[in-house]
Amino acid sequence: MEAGFWPAEAVVGEVIYPPGGSLGPRLQRNLQLVLLHTGEMTIAIDGKEQHVPAKSVCVLFPQHEERFSFAKQSPTYHSWLHLFAPEIPDTLLARLNRLPWPLPLSPAMMGLLHEALSIQKAPFPTAHEMLKALGLHMLWRYIGEGEQLLTGISPRGNAVVEQAQHFIHAHVAEPLTLDQIASAVALSQPYLIRLFRTCLQTTPMRYVWQVRIARGIELLEQTGLPVGIIAERCGFQSRYHFARCIRQTTGYSPLEVRRRSWQRRVE
Numbered sequence: 001m002e003a004g005f006w007p008a009e010a011v012v013g014e015v016i017y018p019p020g021g022s023l024g025p026r027l028q029r030n031l032q033l034v035l036l037h038t039g040e041m042t043i044a045i046d047g048k049e050q051h052v053p054a055k056s057v058c059v060l061f062p063q064h065e066e067r068f069s070f071a072k073q074s075p076t077y078h079s080w081l082h083l084f085a086p087e088i089p090d091t092l093l094a095r096l097n098r099l100p101w102p103l104p105l106s107p108a109m110m111g112l113l114h115e116a117l118s119i120q121k122a123p124f125p126t127a128h129e130m131l132k133a134l135g136l137h138m139l140w141r142y143i144g145e146g147e148q149l150l151t152g153i154s155p156r157g158n159a160v161v162e163q164a165q166h167f168i169h170a171h172v173a174e175p176l177t178l179d180q181i182a183s184a185v186a187l188s189q190p191y192l193i194r195l196f197r198t199c200l201q202t203t204p205m206r207y208v209w210q211v212r213i214a215r216g217i218e219l220l221e222q223t224g225l226p227v228g229i230i231a232e233r234c235g236f237q238s239r240y241h242f243a244r245c246i247r248q249t250t251g252y253s254p255l256e257v258r259r260r261s262w263q264r265r266v267e
Helices: 090-097 107-121 127-150 155-170 178-184 189-200 204-222 227-233 239-250 254-266
Strands: 009-017 022-027 031-038 041-045 048-052 056-060 065-070 076-084
Touching: 009 107, 009 127, 031 107, 031 127, 041 056, 076 107, 076 127, 090 127, 107 127, 107 155, 155 178, 155 189, 155 204, 178 189, 178 204, 189 204, 204 227, 204 239, 204 254, 227 239, 227 254, 239 254
Parallel strands: none
Antiparallel strands: 009 076, 022 065, 031 056, 031 076, 041 048, 041 065
């Protein structure tokens, strides 16, 4: 997050309110994310009412009075993340204030929440620090998704590109084709190319080669595997093809990349 920002504590939780439930008034003392799964709610913040529909996530800021009114006709299921911090940088608050409110609740954010709920119940001696790190991850995610929305990219487009990225990373050692990637996310090839250009400023196949080269450099620098095996694991046709791509990217041969990296560690 912003330089020097680290929460003193992070707490997550979840609750189901019956129809017509309410909470408050209360003074918000933390930076909070509220994730609304089902139902709906209206939050009066310093007397100004704001509606939050199901499958949304919103941020709440410290030092404001809040009153929650939940759906009258059905239960409301929501979760939350509290980040306790003595001081929150002004630059971070300004960044959060610029975002649309609320945001769509993404599958990725849901995954982070489930992990946080699991960690909070875990007996690990490091659970406290793990939860703070994951809480920051959720806040990063909230800001990133919100700022991407400001660019005009739809949440659906974001999710599809992420799905395609996961597929590429999982199958990068295989001879991937554009047709395979498009089929994996159930889109036409032209539409997938447009989404990648909008979200990542590249095409799916260029992204494949970026991943292969980045993974190859990582394995050169962090392992002692032979160059031929690294080339195979990263999806290159041969060690010569791999060496050519590495030289084009870094200006050095694979073994020179490894030697320079290992020398830096010694120094």
